[in-house]
Amino acid sequence: MEVLRYVAFSTDPKGGNPAGVVLDATGAADTAMLATAAEVGYSETAFAVPSGDGALVVRYFSPLAEVPFCGHATIATAVAHAERHGTGRLRLRTAAGPVTVTTDRAADGTLVATLVSVAPRTAPIEEADLAELLAVLSWSAGELDPALPPRAAFAGAWHPVIAAASRDRLADLDYDMAALGALMAHRDWTTVNLVWRESPTVFHARNPFPPGGVVEDPATGAAAAAFGGYLRELGLVSPPATLTIHQGADMGRPSTITVTVPAEPDTGIGVTGTAVQL
Incomplete structure (x- = not known):
């Protein structure tokens, strides 16, 4: 798996919250994802698997366990995806339920992502x-x-x-x-x-x-x-x-x-x- 490293909620690498991002974790076992998250060492790493209908199945692992949903890793995943595939709307399937996330570029060229959570x-x-x-x-x-x-x-x-x-x-x-x-x-x-x-x-x-x-x-x-x-x-x-x-x-x-x-x-x-x- 190719592991990307991003900082979310900041434009400065010295700020924000670091997250690991795997844009294609197809075939990865749970043990492999947990071990990768532990090796990366950030609070969460997101593992995405593209599905046939264009959605991404996303799972989130901390260094110790899987968590149902992670906001900063979702923002990082969306920006990483947009850098490689263009901005737009993504449909995510998470353990917590369906989440949509939209990316766009601000006037200064910065990529900005907005997720919409499951019902609170x-x-x-x-x-x-x-x-x-x-x-x-x-x-x-x-x-x-x-x-x-x-x-x-x-x-x-x-x-x-x-x-x-x-x-x-x-x-x-x-x-x-x-x-x-x-x-x-x-x-x-x-x-x-x-x-x-x-x-x-x-x-x-x-x-x-x-x-x-x-x-x-x-x-x-x-x-x-x-x-x-x-x-x-x-x-x-x-x-x-x-x-x-x-x-x-x-x-x-x-x-x-x-x-x-x-x-x-x-x-x-x-x-x-x-x-x-x-």
């Missing part, structure tokens, strides 16, 4: 799980933003949304990786989406990712899509809305994710970003 949904977080999660993070209930209540959010993968009341709280991330990984495995959470609201449409996020063997993800498109659905379902944004999520700055890899929240309920969330080859 939210669920309560059990009180005991929330208490354990906050304890592992060394956060207190008094440090949370009461305007953004804790929920588990889904748009292809599950992410608990925990909102900090201050930027300083978000900036101070120091957690027990083994303990958080065990809790997340028990609840089938992919990353923890820690957020702070700067303004009605601008947010900052950090995403611990111990199930993937990664302390922190610098740009998490799947969590951004889930967060857009969370805001719409809880009436915390007035759709249609365009949101900006800044992520990765605290770990020295600044990323920018644009989230489009349609007004129609139960419709997919748009996630837009750039990608550059390493």
Whole structure:
């Protein structure tokens, strides 16, 4: 397999979130894909297999396990495909369901990709799980933003949304990786989406990712899509809305994710970003 390496959600190779991309993984066994993802060492590598009807079957592997959906690797895959086959609309078949992604060139020539997630949904977080999660993070209930209540959010993968009341709280991330990984495995959470609201449409996020063997993800498109659905379902944004999520700055890899929240309920969330080859 030819493995390409891209950074998604940044035009600077020193920013964004690196992803491995295999545009043709035809015939590759699960063990081979997992071993390749481990060798690449990024939070996820996407493996695409062209199908007879023009769609791509895409699977995503972290260095430790397969995940149902990954936003930044999807953006990277779409840009890599567009560089070789031209811009346009791709239909993806993922373990989470069908995802469309469209590529186009900005005025400055930069390739930009927009994915539309599966239908999002939210669920309560059990009180005991929330208490354990906050304890592992060394956060207190008094440090949370009461305007953004804790929920588990889904748009292809599950992410608990925990909102900090201050930027300083978000900036101070120091957690027990083994303990958080065990809790997340028990609840089938992919990353923890820690957020702070700067303004009605601008947010900052950090995403611990111990199930993937990664302390922190610098740009998490799947969590951004889930967060857009969370805001719409809880009436915390007035759709249609365009949101900006800044992520990765605290770990020295600044990323920018644009989230489009349609007004129609139960419709997919748009996630837009750039990608550059390493």
